Amino acid sequence: MNKKVVFSLAASLAILGGSFTAKTEAAGPAPCPAIQNYEVKTVYPSSIQDIEKWVQFILEQTGNAELTKLIQQKPATTTVQKPSTNVQTPVSKPATQAPAPSQKVNNEAGLKAYEQQVVDLTNKERAKYGLPPLKVDLALSKVAREKSRDMAVNHYFSHNSPTYGSPFDMMRKFGISYTAAGENIAKGQRTPQEVVAAWMNSAGHRANILNKNYTHIGVGFEENGYIWTQQFIRK
Structure with a gap:
């Protein structure tokens, strides 16, 4: 109330x-009522x-x-219980920095570090001329690596192998299918930068690197003698 x-x-x-x-x-016979002062x-x-x-x-x-x-008389009362406010505040974990991706020695599985660098440098040269990057073909890289090894073991430096024949014969022997193909070889350059620069300074080798018809690349490096092989195909 x-x-x-x-x-x-x-x-x-x-x-x-x-x-x-x-x-x-008023119900009585009208006696004089007592007067009270309030x-x-x-x-x-x-x-x-x-x-x-x-x-x-x-x-x-x-x-x-x-x-x-x-x-x-007092009215009946009902006690209304307040809803429980025992609500735990969600605990927020502090923001954590995502771990930096591991630096792989080879960006393409199966390639040596120097071989991958040759691929990257080759694609950079193509990008300067508005050409799409070449995709690594691991099977083709095995052929290129074997070509470099074969030249080191058999002591020759030529596109034609005494073991496998021409580059195109060798590709077919290793099961490589293509509609167009090419090969660059080099010897003595100590780094990927040196060998790519040497190829770009040679008209014939530069033409292979900048050939717009090629779609895939394979690279093989042999440390014994610093022998490099670069093979291109269009699938």
Whole structure:
């Protein structure tokens, strides 16, 4: 019961109590009623308990026992439990830097580091002329590596092998299929940069590197004698 309701009820009870008293007095043979002096005070209740005491006082003065009993009854109350707020705040892990990708010695599986560098440098030269990069063909790289090894073992330096014949015969013996093919060889250059630069300074070798018809490349390097073989095909 809030304050407004209690004050209204108190005023109503005062009026109602007065009316009940008036009716009681009027029922008799009209004796002279006792006159009581009431001091009017302005009351500023500070709590619900004070208001209830004030209402009780008014009821006692009016002598209405039934109404007193009715007012003193408290309404049934229901305790509403608040929903549990025991909600754990999700724990956020601090951002972790993704591990740097491992630096593979060979970007193309099966290629030696020097062989891969020759591929990369060759594709850089092609890019300068707007040509697409050559894709590594691992089977073709095995042929190129065997060609370099064969030249070191058999002590020759030529496109024609005493063991396998021409580059094209050798490719076919190793099961390489192609519609166009070419080969570059070099000897004595110590680094991939040196050998690619030497090929680019030679018209015939440069023509193979910049041939727009080729789609795949194979590279073979033999450390014994620093012998390099570069083979191209179009599939």
